[in-house]
Amino acid sequence: MSKMPTVAALVGNPNAGKSALFNALTGARQKIANYPGVTVERKAGRLILPSGEPVELVDLPGSYGLEATSPDEEVTRKVIMGEQAGQVRPDVIVLVLDSSNLEQHLVFAQEVLELGRPTVVALNMVDLAERDGLTLDPAALEAALGVPVIPTVAVRRRGLTELAAAIGDARDKPERALDAARPHVTLPERRMLAHQMATAAILSETSRHRIHARMDKLLLHPWAGPPILFALLFIVFQAVFSWATPFADAIDGGVSALGDLAKATLPTSLLRDLLTDGVIAGVGSVLVFLPQIIILFFFILTMEATGYMARAAFLMDRMMAGVGLSGRSFIPLLSSFACAIPGIMATRSITDPKDRLTTILIAPMMTCSARLPVYAVIIAAFIPNTKVGPGIGLQGLVLFCLYVAGIIGAMVVALVLRRSVTKGAASGFIMELPKYQLPTVKDLALGLWQRAWIFLRRAGTMIFTVTIALWILLNFPRAEPGQDQVNASVAGTLANGLSVVLEPIGFNRDMSLAIIPAMAAREVAVSSLATTYAVSASDDEDQAAMALGDQLKSRWTLPMALAFLAWFVFAPQCLSTIAVARRETNGWKWPAFMLAYLFALAYAAAGVTYWTAIAAGLG
Numbered sequence: 210m211s212k213m214p215t216v217a218a219l220v221g222n223p224n225a226g227k228s229a230l231f232n233a234l235t236g237a238r239q240k241i242a243n244y245p246g247v248t249v250e251r252k253a254g255r256l257i258l259p260s261g262e263p264v265e266l267v268d269l270p271g272s273y274g275l276e277a278t279s280p281d282e283e284v285t286r287k288v289i290m291g292e293q294a295g296q297v298r299p300d301v302i303v304l305v306l307d308s309s310n311l312e313q314h315l316v317f318a319q320e321v322l323e324l325g326r327p328t329v330v331a332l333n334m335v336d337l338a339e340r341d342g343l344t345l346d347p348a349a350l351e352a353a354l355g356v357p358v359i360p361t362v363a364v365r366r367r368g369l370t371e372l373a374a375a376i377g378d379a380r381d382k383p384e385r386a387l388d389a390a391r392p393h394v395t396l397p398e399r400r401m402l403a404h405q406m407a408t409a410a411i412l413s414e415t416s417r418h419r420i421h422a423r424m425d426k427l428l429l430h431p432w433a434g435p436p437i438l439f440a441l442l443f444i445v446f447q448a449v450f451s452w453a454t455p456f457a458d459a460i461d462g463g464v465s466a467l468g469d470l471a472k473a474t475l476p477t478s479l480l481r482d483l484l485t486d487g488v489i490a491g492v493g494s495v496l497v498f499l500p501q502i503i504i505l506f507f508f509i510l511t512m513e514a515t516g517y518m519a520r521a522a523f524l525m526d527r528m529m530a531g532v533g534l535s536g537r538s539f540i541p542l543l544s545s546f547a548c549a550i551p552g553i554m555a556t557r558s559i560t561d562p563k564d565r566l567t568t569i570l571i572a573p574m575m576t577c578s579a580r581l582p583v584y585a586v587i588i589a590a591f592i593p594n595t596k597v598g599p600g601i602g603l604q605g606l607v608l609f610c611l612y613v614a615g616i617i618g619a620m621v622v623a624l625v626l627r628r629s630v631t632k633g634a635a636s637g638f639i640m641e642l643p644k645y646q647l648p649t650v651k652d653l654a655l656g657l658w659q660r661a662w663i664f665l666r667r668a669g670t671m672i673f674t675v676t677i678a679l680w681i682l683l684n685f686p687r688a689e690p691g692q693d694q695v696n697a698s699v700a701g702t703l704a705n706g707l708s709v710v711l712e713p714i715g716f717n718r719d720m721s722l723a724i725i726p727a728m729a730a731r732e733v734a735v736s737s738l739a740t741t742y743a744v745s746a747s748d749d750e751d752q753a754a755m756a757l758g759d760q761l762k763s764r765w766t767l768p769m770a771l772a773f774l775a776w777f778v779f780a781p782q783c784l785s786t787i788a789v790a791r792r793e794t795n796g797w798k799w800p801a802f803m804l805a806y807l808f809a810l811a812y813a814a815a816g817v818t819y820w821t822a823i824a825a826g827l828g
C-alpha cells in the first residue's frame with residue numbers, strides 16, 4: 210500500500226528549541242522556501258524513524274497562542290489547522306517545551322493539546338533546568354497532559370531516538386476524542402492550570418530555585434504584586450529627592466562660586482554677562498540635576514539587572530490589556546521614562562501594527578528624564594519640604610503624582626485611541642521571565658556612567674547652544690534706560706505675543722518664553738528661566754544674587770507653578786521625539802496628530818490645574 214509520507218510539525222513558544230531539534234533530527238536533509246504569499250520561511254526536512262520509515266518534519270515559527278498576532282504566528286496556526294497553502298495538515302504535532310520555563314510554555318501547550326490531535330511533547334532544555342537546580346518528572350507531566358513526554362537536550366542530541374520513536378507511535382494512534390461540551394478556558398485559568406502542572410512535575414528542587422519560585426509567587430501575585438511594584442516606585446521617587454540634596458547643593462555651590470569668580474575677575478562687559486548670565490547660569494542650572502538623574506537610573510538599572518523589570522511587565526500585562534494594549538508595550542513605555550526616543554524605537558518588537566502605533570503615540574507621556582529637572586526646580590521652589598507621613602516627604606509625593614499623572618493620561622489616551630483611530634482587537638501576551646540575579650557592581654557602574662555621560666553631553670552641546678542663542682535673543686535689541694531688558698528683546702517680544710494665548714492658563718511672559726527653547730530639550734526650560742532672570746536682574750545686585758528657586762518664588766504664584774508642571778506632564782516638548790515618530794510611522798500624519806493632541810492636552814491640563822488651584826484659594 211503506498212501512501213503519503215507522514216508529516217510532523219514542531220510547535221511551541223519562541224526559543225523552546227524547535228529549530229535546534231529540527232536541525233538535530235533532520236541533519237542536512239532540509240529544504241528551505243517561503244510559504245506562498247507571505248515572507249515567512251518554510252523549513253522542512255526528512256527525519257528517519259527507528260523503523261527506517263521517513264517522516265517529513267516541519268519547523269514552525271514560535272508562537273504564544275493560536276490566536277495569532279503576527280504573520281509568523283498566523284502561519285503556525287494555519288499549518289496546525291491544515292489551512293496553510295503549500296502545506297498538508299501535519300499528522301503528528303511535536304510540542305516543544307522549555308523545561309526551565311515550563312510554567313509559561315504550558316499555557317500555549319494546553320491550547321495545542323485541546324485540539325485532540327496526535328501529539329508528542331519534547332521536554333527540551335532539561336540541561337538548563339538542571340543547571341537552575343530543577344529536576345523534572347516526565348512521567349508526572351505525561352499523566353497531566355495525557356500524551357507522551359520525552360526529555361531532550363537538542364544541542365547535545367540527547368533523547369532524539371526516543372523522540373523519533375514516539376513520533377512514529379503517535380502517528381499510529383487515533384485522534385483523541387474530546388469532550389465537546391467542555392466550557393471555554395480563559396487565559397487566567399490556563400495560567401493557573403499551567404502553574405499546577407508545572408509544580409506537580411517537579412521531582413526535586415534546590416533551595417535557591419525554591420527561593421526564586423517563592424519570590425515569583427509573591428512578586429507576581431495578582432493582588433500582592435501590583436502594590437509591591439507601586440510601593441517600590443514610590444520609594445524610588447522619594448529617594449530621588451532626599452538622597453540627591455547634598456550632591457545637588459555641592460554642584461550648585463560650585464556653579465555659583467564659578468559665576469562669582471568670573472564676575473570678580475573679568476571686566477564689566479557684555480561678554481562677561483554672556484559667560485555669567487548665559488553659560489554659567491544656564492548650563493549650571495541644568496547640571497544640578499545630575500545626582501537626581503543618577504539616582505533614578507540606579508533604581509531602573511538595578512530593577513533590570515535583577516530580573517524584576519520583566520516581572521513588572523508581566524504584572525502590567527493585565528492592566529495594559531484593560532486599555533487595549535499588551536505587556537509587549539510595557540518595555541517600550543518603560544524605556545520612555547529615560548527618553549521617548551529609545552522607547553519609540555523599542556516599539557519595533559510589537560507585532561500588531563495598531564498596538565505599535567498606539568504605543569508610539571502615548572510614549573511621550575511617560576515622564577522622560579529630561580523633564581526631571583523641570584519638575585525638580587519647580588517642586589523645590591513651591592512645594593514645602595514637609596513630611597506628610599512617617600518617612601514620606603511632600604516633595605517626593607508631588608513628584609510621584611506627576612509621574613502617575615503621565616501614566617494615567619497615557620492609559621486614558623490609549624483607551625480612547627484603541628476605540629477610535631487605532632481600533633482593533635487586543636493581543637494576548639506571555640513573556641519569558643529571566644532568572645533572578647544579583648546585579649554586578651561593574652555593570653551597574655557602567656550603565657550609570659553611560660547615562661550620566663549622555664546627560665552631560667546634552668548639557669555641554671544642545672543645552673549650551675540653546676542657552677547662548679537665548680541669551681543673545683534676550684539681550685538684543687538693548688533696552689532704553691528704565692525699560693525692562695527682557696521686554697525690549699526679540700525673545701521677550703515673541704514671548705509677549707505667545708503669552709496672549711497662554712495667559713488664560715496662568716502662564717506669564719517668562720513661562721511662555723521658557724517653553725519655546727524647551728522644544729529642543731526639555732531641561733532647557735530650566736536653563737532659560739535661569740538665563741531670563743539673570744538677564745532681567747543684572748542691573749540689580751540684590752536680585753542677581755538670588756538663586757533660581759528664590760527668583761521663581763518671588764515672581765510666580767503657586768497656581769502658576771502648578772499649571773507649569775501640568776503643562777510639562779503632557780506637552781510634546783522635544784523635536785527629536787517628533788522626528789523619531791515620523792521615521793517609525795513613515796510619514797508626517799501621526800507625528801502631526803501626536804503634536805496636536807498633546808498640545809491640546811497640555812493646554813487643558815494646565816488650565817484646569819490653574820483655575821482649580823485659584824478656586825481652592827492657593828493663589
Ligand SMILES: Nc1nc2c(ncn2[C@@H]2O[C@H](COP(=O)(O)OP(=O)(O)OP(=O)(O)O)[C@@H](O)[C@H]2O)c(=O)[nH]1
Pocket residue numbers: 221222223224225226227228229230269270271272333334335336337361362363364365
Ligand atoms: N542548553 C540548551 N540549549 C538549547 C537547547 N535547545 C535549544 N537550545 C538553544 O536555545 C536557543 C533557541 O533555540 P531555537 O532552536 O532557535 O529555538 P526556536 O524554538 O526555534 O525559537 P523560534 O524559532 O524563535 O521560535 C538556541 O540558542 C539553541 O542553541 C537545549 O536543549 N539545551
Ligand SMILES: [Mg+2]
Pocket residue numbers: 227228229268269270271
Ligand atoms: Mg526556530
